[in-house]
Amino acid sequence: MSTTEFTSNYGPWAVVAGASEGIGESFSRQIAAAGINLVLVARRPDPLTALATSLESEFQIQTRPIALDLTDDDMCDRLAEATADIEVGLVVYNAGATHGAVRFHDEPVEKSLGLVRLNCTGPVQLTHHFGGLMRERGRGGIILLSSVSSVSGSARTATYSATKAFDVNLAEGLWAELKPLGVDVLALVAGATHTPAMERSGALIGSAEFPGMDPNDVAREGLANLANGPTWVAGDQNRATYDMLRALPKKDAVGFMSAGARTIYGLPDEP
Helix, strand or coil: CCHHHHHHHHCCEEEEECCCCHHHHHHHHHHHHCCCEEEEEECCHHHHHHHHHHHHHHHCCCEEEEECCCCCCCHHHHHHHHCCCCCEEEEEECCCCCCCCCCHHHCCHHHHHHHHHHHHHHHHHHHHHHHHHHHHHCCEEEEEEEEHHHHCCCCCCHHHHHHHHHHHHHHHHHHHHHHHHCEEEEEEEECCECCHHHHHCCCCCCCCCCCCECHHHHHHHHHHCHHHCCEEECCHHHHHHHHHHHHCCHHHHHHHHHHHHHHHCCCCCCC
């Protein structure tokens, strides 16, 4: 798809949720390079404002940085109000990195419920609002970020893997409903990616043993395959792993993913 076609299909504005760093920043820069204006959403105002200033200067686009916690009850209402006067043709819901590898019962239930609000409630709200407007116009695009961990349950990331499976199923269902009406929907499945959020979570991503994907490559593959939904796994090795896991008996896949979570976080083997 040419830049002109991309802008025509998914412009003139895009919303990137979780925009301030990592894969979200990569999405923002690549969308801006296509000439599409950006609504940048993240919790921390300072890096968000810095990114907006950089994008406006480099790509001569308009931006609206909106400091917003995607788990707040009024999140969607506030974002809908802030975008009521513009036409949003693309939504990228990138928020929702894992918060570490901890046993389900070793942390407060609110931690798990926060992931549900971030990875499930947030995407439902934003795809319902913006996707409905796209359906009326007969064009647009939605990308929901998921993870290879969505392929099965996993010890120590039980809620995270469950919410990422939710994102895949939501995107696939919306693809089936909206694709015939001119709206592209993609579940973008990412593997281990070298981002600040992963580093903060304690993962060993970025080491020689676990270099992880470059966030620019993840975003590039997502945008390139937006029209090729419903699901795309970023990275050749990740696609091979994803297909292998889906072919395994479920208990073997769960064991493989549980061992992988321990390894990436440098945790000892289970007794």
